[in-house]
Amino acid sequence: MSTVVAIDGPAGAGKSTVARRLAERLGYAYINTGSLYRALAYMANASGVPLSAIDADFLNSCKLEFRGAELFCNGRRLDAELRTPECAHGASVISADPRVRDFLMPVQRRAASHQWIVMEGRDIGTVVFPDAEKKFFVTATPEERARRRLAQSGETGAGATLESILADIKARDERDMNRATAPLKQAADAVLVDTTGMTVDEVVEHIAALCR
Numbered sequence: 001m002s003t004v005v006a007i008d009g010p011a012g013a014g015k016s017t018v019a020r021r022l023a024e025r026l027g028y029a030y031i032n033t034g035s036l037y038r039a040l041a042y043m044a045n046a047s048g049v050p051l052s053a054i055d056a057d058f059l060n061s062c063k064l065e066f067r068g069a070e071l072f073c074n075g076r077r078l079d080a081e082l083r084t085p086e087c088a089h090g091a092s093v094i095s096a097d098p099r100v101r102d103f104l105m106p107v108q109r110r111a112a113s114h115q116w117i118v119m120e121g122r123d124i125g126t127v128v129f130p131d132a133e134k135k136f137f138v139t140a141t142p143e144e145r146a147r148r149r150l151a152q153s154g155e156t157g158a159g160a161t162l163e164s165i166l167a168d169i170k171a172r173d174e175r176d177m178n179r180a181t182a183p184l185k186q187a188a189d190a191v192l193v194d195t196t197g198m199t200v201d202e203v204v205e206h207i208a209a210l211c212r
């Protein structure tokens, strides 16, 4: 048995920070599922496999597992190397492939087994855990998400401007929301949390209150 709080929403809505802080607050484990898609994009790049050539053999050569919140691929911890614009883009592209999504499903379900967990992604409340106890769809306007991303730097490439980040966010939204398999969308029973103009503390407080 597990108890899942699903946090879904578009890129740059502040989901990761909110989900991690919420998990701490509730005393739950925390899993970021986007890192699985990023890890496959990273491994493909590191092994010289073009994203368009990802097949069953490649997928089966990637043994992905979470140990707590930490992700390991073939026994190697993957973390900072996944937080690049290249991995973000690659993850978004390969996440449209149903074979990739099928491959990652059991990894996600296993990560949640027998614990209380906050799991963050795009399709947690709709596909991975449709019976999750609590579901939140965390979003903000594209302009606000672009401003936050620019302020954080980190994942923005050198020379990125507000305009280029906004264009990138809109392109990712477009891909994530319009893919045929498990597109990004709010589950019918999810609570919409529009974080535009809210601080992280306010968002965590708001969601934690709804979880009680």
Ligand code: DC
Pocket: 011, 012, 033, 034, 035, 037, 038, 088, 091, 092, 095, 120, 121, 122, 123, 124, 172, 176
């Ligand atoms: O949350 P993130 O930016 O690390 O996610 C990277 C990409 O992975 C995102 O553009 C779409 C994909 N993704 C997905 O399709 N389903 C998930 N549950 C998590 C991420």
